[in-house]
Amino acid sequence: MLFNRHSNLKMNYSNNIAYCISEYINRRYNIAFDERICYLLTCSSGIQMFYRDSALMQDKSVDIKSMDKCYIESFNPLALETFSTNIRAILRIDHNNDLNDIKWVAYDFDNFNSMKTLVLVSSNIFNDKTHTSSHPIYGLVHLPKSIGVENDLDEFRTQTINIDFKVNSSKKLNVGSFCNYWSVSGTDIFNANRYVIIPPKYNDFEKVLPYLLKNSFINQLLIITEGSGRVGSQLFYNLKNDLLNDTASKNLLKHINILQYSFRKGDILGVTDMDKGLLANCFEYLYQLNLIKSMEIVDTLRLSSRAWIDTRDLIKTKKKISIIEITEIYDRLYHYEFLFEQHLKKVLSEWN
Amino acid sequence: MELKKAIKYKHNPGGSCASVAWSGIFKHQGYNLSEADIFGLGSGLYFGYCAVGESKLFDISLTSPNIVDDLMINTGVRGKLIQHHNNPDCLNLILKSIDNGNPVALLFNPHYCEGLIRVTPDETKKYLPTHWIVVTGYDSKAKTLTSYDNRQFNPIEISFENFMAGRNTGLFDQNPRNFLYNVLFFDNIYPLETSIKLAIQKTCINFLDVEKIMSFYVGSYGFEKCVRQIRQWNLMLSPDQLQQLLQKIYISSTGAGGIKGGYRNLFSKFLENSASILNMPEMYKIADLFKESAYKWNLFVQKVSEYQHEYSELNWGKNSELSNLLQQIYDLEISGFTSLRRITK
Numbered sequence: 234m235l236f237n238r239h240s241n242l243k244m245n246y247s248n249n250i251a252y253c254i255s256e257y258i259n260r261r262y263n264i265a266f267d268e269r270i271c272y273l274l275t276c277s278s279g280i281q282m283f284y285r286d287s288a289l290m291q292d293k294s295v296d297i298k299s300m301d302k303c304y305i306e307s308f309n310p311l312a313l314e315t316f317s318t319n320i321r322a323i324l325r326i327d328h329n330n331d332l333n334d335i336k337w338v339a340y341d342f343d344n345f346n347s348m349k350t351l352v353l354v355s356s357n358i359f360n361d362k363t364h365t366s367s368h369p370i371y372g373l374v375h376l377p378k379s380i381g382v383e384n385d386l387d388e389f390r391t392q393t394i395n396i397d398f399k400v401n402s403s404k405k406l407n408v409g410s411f412c413n414y415w416s417v418s419g420t421d422i423f424n425a426n427r428y429v430i431i432p433p434k435y436n437d438f439e440k441v442l443p444y445l446l447k448n449s450f451i452n453q454l455l456i457i458t459e460g461s462g463r464v465g466s467q468l469f470y471n472l473k474n475d476l477l478n479d480t481a482s483k484n485l486l487k488h489i490n491i492l493q494y495s496f497r498k499g500d501i502l503g504v505t506d507m508d509k510g511l512l513a514n515c516f517e518y519l520y521q522l523n524l525i526k527s528m529e530i531v532d533t534l535r536l537s538s539r540a541w542i543d544t545r546d547l548i549k550t551k552k553k554i555s556i557i558e559i560t561e562i563y564d565r566l567y568h569y570e571f572l573f574e575q576h577l578k579k580v581l582s583e584w585n
Numbered sequence: 586m587e588l589k590k591a592i593k594y595k596h597n598p599g600g601s602c603a604s605v606a607w608s609g610i611f612k613h614q615g616y617n618l619s620e621a622d623i624f625g626l627g628s629g630l631y632f633g634y635c636a637v638g639e640s641k642l643f644d645i646s647l648t649s650p651n652i653v654d655d656l657m658i659n660t661g662v663r664g665k666l667i668q669h670h671n672n673p674d675c676l677n678l679i680l681k682s683i684d685n686g687n688p689v690a691l692l693f694n695p696h697y698c699e700g701l702i703r704v705t706p707d708e709t710k711k712y713l714p715t716h717w718i719v720v721t722g723y724d725s726k727a728k729t730l731t732s733y734d735n736r737q738f739n740p741i742e743i744s745f746e747n748f749m750a751g752r753n754t755g756l757f758d759q760n761p762r763n764f765l766y767n768v769l770f771f772d773n774i775y776p777l778e779t780s781i782k783l784a785i786q787k788t789c790i791n792f793l794d795v796e797k798i799m800s801f802y803v804g805s806y807g808f809e810k811c812v813r814q815i816r817q818w819n820l821m822l823s824p825d826q827l828q829q830l831l832q833k834i835y836i837s838s839t840g841a842g843g844i845k846g847g848y849r850n851l852f853s854k855f856l857e858n859s860a861s862i863l864n865m866p867e868m869y870k871i872a873d874l875f876k877e878s879a880y881k882w883n884l885f886v887q888k889v890s891e892y893q894h895e896y897s898e899l900n901w902g903k904n905s906e907l908s909n910l911l912q913q914i915y916d917l918e919i920s921g922f923t924s925l926r927r928i929t930k
Contacts, residue, residue, distance in 0.1 A: 289663045289665060289767070289769050310663070310665070311657070311658065311663060311664075311665065314654055314657070314658060314665070314666075315658055317651070317654065318628075318651060318654055318655045318658045318659075318787065319658075321651075321787065321790055321791055321795055321798070322798070323650055323651065323798060323799065324651075324654065326666055326667075326668055327668065328667070328668040328669075328670065329668075329670060330670060422665070424665050424666060424667040424668070424767070425667070425668060431798060431799055432798075433795040433796070433797065433798040433803065434795070434796045434797040434798070435794050435795060435796060436794060436795075436796045436806065437794070440794070441790060441794040444786060444789075444790055444794070445790070447786070448783055448786055448787065448790075451779060451782070451783055452658065452783065455661060455775045455779060456661075459661060459773070459775050459776070460771065461771065461772065585930060
């Protein structure tokens with residue numbers, strides 16, 4: 234049952250990195266690894282505020298003046314690393330040059346039973362016209378068998394490369410264009426062209442899964458409670474306080490900008506609710522597996538998903554938004570984040 | 586870039602190059618974590634047995650291949666490994682980091698580490714893996730860098746030229762290919778109690794639940810396989826091949842001669858420190874088990890060393906002694922890890 238992957242799941246929710254890892258491991262090692270379990274092991278379910286140009290950076294303060302270039306999302310900049318250490322896998326990165334790396338893509342597909350290669354590209358690959366910065370997006374790529382490793386880059390340039398981002402989201406473009414979005418330098422998150430994940434073989438995966446999940450949840454809780462005030466429920470608490478202290482309404486526009494940018498960024502891959510719906514599915518799956526006792530966390534996450542969708546509708550459709558409206562948004566988001574954190578702690582305590 | 590820069594850096598020599606290097610970096614950031622603490626927090630303890638019958642490829646590994654990634658994730662330090670393919674660009678990044686007052690821990694080709702090469706016999710140099718050092722200063726006029734090696738007290742000067750070569754040349758296992766961690770320390774690392782539990786749990790999973798990763802049989806499964814197969818080595822390998830295998834095992838189990846007790850002393854010390862932090866007196870007893878295991882590992886390494894130097898037909902039949910020792914070590918360690926899992930659940 235653990236290994237059903239997508240077969241028993243209505244994939245109305247799918248996540249970029251979890252999909253790529255799940256598909257990658259399935260294709261390369263013939264281990265069906267459910268996308269929902271992958272998602273939980275990446276610890277990407279907590280809300281964090283990032284700099285648009287540097288996902289690794291977090292400011293020490295929660296001063297709205299420095300938030301001009303920030304946005305909110307449920308993304309873990311170390312998702313691949315976190316997944317790898319949680320599952321006890323080996324992660325290898327490679328960043329040689331475009332020609333050699335594209336040859337690896339062709340070689341893998343040609344020689345290893347149509348294996349796709351895990352890569353990182355810039356979100357600008359979607360011809361984004363919404364003025365978001367270049368954000369990292371994982372992809373599974375492959376080249377048609379007609380092109381081999383003996384060809385040079387010029388011959389590769391005109392070939393069509395296929396990129397899968399998540400369920401029902403893929404793209405085809407020629408290698409020449411693809412390379413423009415590939416070896417992105419200058420930002421701290423684009424650390425390689427290609428990734429290799431080597432998962433371990435367990436003697437009894439179902440038996441060890443609770444241990445793996447427990448470690449992931451501890452890690453997730455640490456990420457959203459031990460960071461600066463820019464993570465988890467603390468973030469919304471601090472944002473709301475900033476608004477309340479801003480009696481002259483000088484910062485209102487900045488708050489709206491942060492939310493607008495965050496939703497525009499989410500739109501790139503069709504994320505409307507900060508993946509709260511997906512997370513609800515993940516915990517529902519754990520409930521079905523009898524790994525958690527209560528559906529409380531699932532219910533909270535569904536309500537949280539609704540809150541994010543409502544917020545998005547308001548931010549995207551209403552022309553003038555008042556301080557009271559933004560305050561209410563923060564209150565609602567704070568409430569569900571806080572509840573999620575409490576439920577997560579409860580899940581952990583049940584496993585002790 | 587300035588003309589000359591030297592960061593005030595406190596270096597405590599030790600046996601595990603990765604743990605010594607990152608202990609220095611953490612201390613520089615104000616976290617007083619010893620070599621043993623870093624080794625434990627990086628879930629560094631490991632047993633891996635590689636056995637590929639057809640190609641007669643065997644090996645034993647006693648440290649985790651993921652120690653630095655695990656250390657980052659377990660402590661909450663944001664570190665992203667980046668591969669640079671341009672040597673001068675990579676050097677400039679390192680110099681910039683030093684300009685900003687941050688020492689840089691990095692992997693180096695062991696053949697460019699004078700101290701290490703001096704103490705390693707010629708015939709075993711090819712088995713040395715990439716080596717962690719810390720770069721703490723530079724002189725752009727003399728074109729030299731100042732670095733610290735784990736076993737030496739004093740800093741070492743390396744020319745820019747040798748440094749770039751040492752960062753991106755050599756055989757596959759010895760070439761660091763300009764890998765560099767982009768590290769970001771926040772105000773605080775995670776609470777130490779939680780980091781310790783996370784690290785211990787991961788070490789336990791490696792030992793109790795993982796069977797195989799790549800060509801290595803891991804943990805208890807690897808031990809069982811190795812105990813059985815080690816008796817057969819002399820039947821499967823020629824004396825030359827066996828001698829080379831023993832040389833390789835000597836290098837990997839002693840950190841090229843710098844580590845005693847197969848890294849188990851470090852883990853034992855980490856458990857002792859953790860016992861007082863977590864207020865878990867039962868952990869002291871488990872620490873003692875690993876101390877005993879370290880003693881047995883010393884005997885094992887001693888035998889390995891004897892056999893590789895004193896070759897005679899008779900010695901090859903003595904593999905059963907290695908097997909018996911390994912069985913005793915296995916019994917101690919499985920007991921240690923089972924207890925550790927129980928008390929840190």
